Amino acid sequence: MRSLRRVFRAVRWYVRELTDESAYDRYVAHVRQDHPQAPVPTRRAFERMRTERQEGDPRQDFRCC
Amino acid sequence: MRTANVRTIVIWTLVALVGAAGWSVLALARGEDVSAAWMVAAALGSYAIGYRFYSKFIAYKVLKVDATRATPAERLNNGIDFHPTDRRVLLGHHFAAIAGAGPLVGPVLAAQMGYLPGTVWIIAGVIFAGAVQDMVVLFFSTRRDGRSLGQMAREEIGPFGGAAALIAAFAIMIILLGVLALVIVNALAASPWGTFSIAMTIPIALLMGFYLRVLRPGRVAEVSLIGVGLLLLALVAGRWVAESSWAGAFTLAPSTLVVWLVAYGFIASILPVWMLLAPRDYLSTFMKIGTIALLALGVVIALPTLKMDPVTDFASRGDGPVFAGSLFPFVFITIACGALSGFHSLISSGTTPKMIQKETQVRMIGYGSMLMESSVAIMALVAASIIDPGLYFAMNAPAGAIGTTVENASQVVTGWGYSISPAELAQAAKNVEEATLLSRTGGAPTLAVGVSEIFSKVTGGSLRAFWYHFAIMFEALFILTALDAGTRVGRFMLQDMLGNVYRPFKNISWKPGLVLTSAIVCALWGYFLWVGVHEPLGGINQLFPIFGISNQLLAAVALAVCTTLLVKSGRLKWAWITGIPLVWDATVTLTASYQKVFSSDPKVGFFKQRSVFQDAIDDGKVLPPAKSMDDMHTVVTNSTVDGVLTAVLALLIVVVIADALRVCVRHLRRPALSTLSEAPYVESKIQAPAGLVPTREEREEARDAVAPTGV
Secondary structure (H helix, E strand, C coil): CHHHHHHHHHHHHHHHHHCCCCHHHHHHHHHHHHCCCCCCCCHHHHHHHHHHHHHHCCCCCCCCC | CCCCCHHHHHHHHHHHHHHHHHHHHHHHCCCCCEEHHHHHHHHHHHHHHHHHHHHHHHHHHHCCCCCCECCHHHHCCCCCCCCCECHHHHHHHHHHHHCCCHHHHHHHHHHHHCHHHHHHHHHHHHHHHHHHHHHHHHHHHHCCCCCCHHHHHHHHCCHHHHHHHHHHHHHHHHHHHHHHHHHHHHHHCCCHHHHHHHHHHHHHHHHHHHHHHHHCCCCHHHHHHHHHHHHHHHHHHHHHHHHCHHHHHHCCCHHHHHHHHHHHHHHHHHCCCCCCHHHHHHHHHHHHHHHHHHHHHHHHHHCCEECCCCCCCHHHHCCCCCCCCCHHHHHHHHCCCCCCCCCHHHHHCCCHHHCECCHHHHHHHHHHHHHHHHHHHHHHHHHHHCCCHHHHHHHHCCHHHHCCCHHHHHHHHHHCCCCCCHHHHHHHHHHCCCCCCCCCCCCHHHHHHHHHHHHHHHHCHHHHHHHHHHHHHHHHHHHHHHHHHHHHHHHHHHHHHHHCCCHHHHCCCCHHHHHHHHHHHHHHHHHHHHHHHHCCCCHHHHHHHHHHHHHHHHHHHHHHHHHHHHHHCCCHHHCHHHHHHHHHHHHHHHHHHHHHHHCCCCCCCHHHHHHHHHHHHHCCCCCCCCCCHHHHHHHHHHHHHHHHHHHHHHHHHHHHHHHHHHHHHHHHHCHHHCCCCCCCCCECCCCCCCCCCCCHHHHHHHHHHCCCCCC
């Protein structure tokens, strides 16, 4: 049972990382650690900023043929 | 001096034996049935040895990767695009970014020469050239804060070579988009099932985009699950639509599809990223990884028998119907992705170097991902080689060669030595619930037939038509995504170039400039698509070689940059690591372009083709496969454009290589003149294993690094 839970947690972690769902948590951790005075954006604002960055440089997320 | 232990020696001897057994059976079999298992054995055995020995040698002896040196991800960590990413996650990222339609299409087309030449090139090419290129570019870009290939070419070679590299990248993008769109048109034309399911991906993506933007921002996993569910529903519904009275609305002629695709590309590329592009990207990534995993499983479980000849007569005669020209050089430009692909250098310099945790991981990410892509190419080759060769040629020869009826096609294909009856051709189409399979060129339909054959062996024959359309959907999905993303990248390059002439273009969010440059890019690839669809000689037949040449041109640029960097960074002794692949790639590409431009065989040489048809027009004659005087003029125009384009691409290769050579020679004569724009050394504070499985030392290191109190 415990090992099953561990497998589930590992899969969940991998999927979240691969899809970049964890981007917000990562960013918040980064801001808290390196710039403790800076305000933390809401998830909504953060995701908007992320797509705007992609808009700015479409080479960022380009995939190959 | 380190001595290897006995267990290691035994294991690697066994691996070598498995690989060698695979190669021997493939090479020696003549006339008897060969199982695909041998191809898999040859590939996996060779990959393992290449990875264990050659890539390790390059990483530690040549590049001298340094685990104590902080990577850009660590130094410039901003929590968004620069951040140290777990190596297993980055492997998935990088693989999903490099593997697309390329490794699935090229090997299918190259199967006209038999399965052996393709197998040899895919495996040898990836070990000695393709994976080396990806890894070395990744390494050098990591040492330069994730600089792009174009920037590295400009900084390390010079403005001239840099400009040539930029023009090459733009030209390649246009041709790539045109050819990929052509593959889709050939797969969806007159297929209501396929067209409906692909059309449905647009509302599905819009829904996902809305969900992510408004309802639950950032919940990618759940929205992707919903999306994939709806996608499968659309796939099943496609059959109902095809059998209903709506079928007519989704049965589109090739020229109608061209208009739809260009309109889609244009509109999608000016919409905000969150609406269509981002959600589509999640969908296609999920589908890609899932289908490739399924295919690998299917091949291993079904272990089908190869029906194609090891080497066909077309290999030496050079008059094959799929693409003209003989084995050398054309197999080596037809199979690009999977063996050596210039496009990967754009991924290896750009996103991935900004996320890599440790320099030591370039081996696993760069070399390892490319080996994985190569195995995808091998599976595509298996899928194309297990279907009846008669059906293969009937599907991949242009209508100009085999006619439009099953009787005619059967007669022509049987004349080539691959007998297949009209009834068998009709039955093959009926099996996958398509009106016809004749001249479905471009590779995607052939791959889909092969995939449906493999999958239905595992799941039972009743699902054959479903699996065919599943495979079509899977390819169309990411080609459509590529059209959108590629148009944006092309537009970005164009805005940058035009910005030097008229300042406002540089501001990429300036709306008139954005719409105009998007329209130009779509018009350019739309032109090639239109030409490909209306080409009497067969669009894939004419355009695919140009696509191959341009992709290998980009590889030449990447390898030239790598070789220059090896020389300039004092690794002259090892410059052959990328130098030999460069010489090979340049030889292949230049020979191919020389033949496409100057060959006196009208099937191969564009200008000869032009003069043959022009002479006939002057005499007032119509030459087959042209059916009218209009067709004749079309051939003359297209051959001229194709010929000039090929010549320009070849010239660009020569310019880049000559410029790189000049820089190398200057460095050897007067090293003081060279500058190396490498980021200075900063000591790394993080610990991370180099390979997939941590070694015992790495585990101990990680344990020691954790503070006993726990932070």
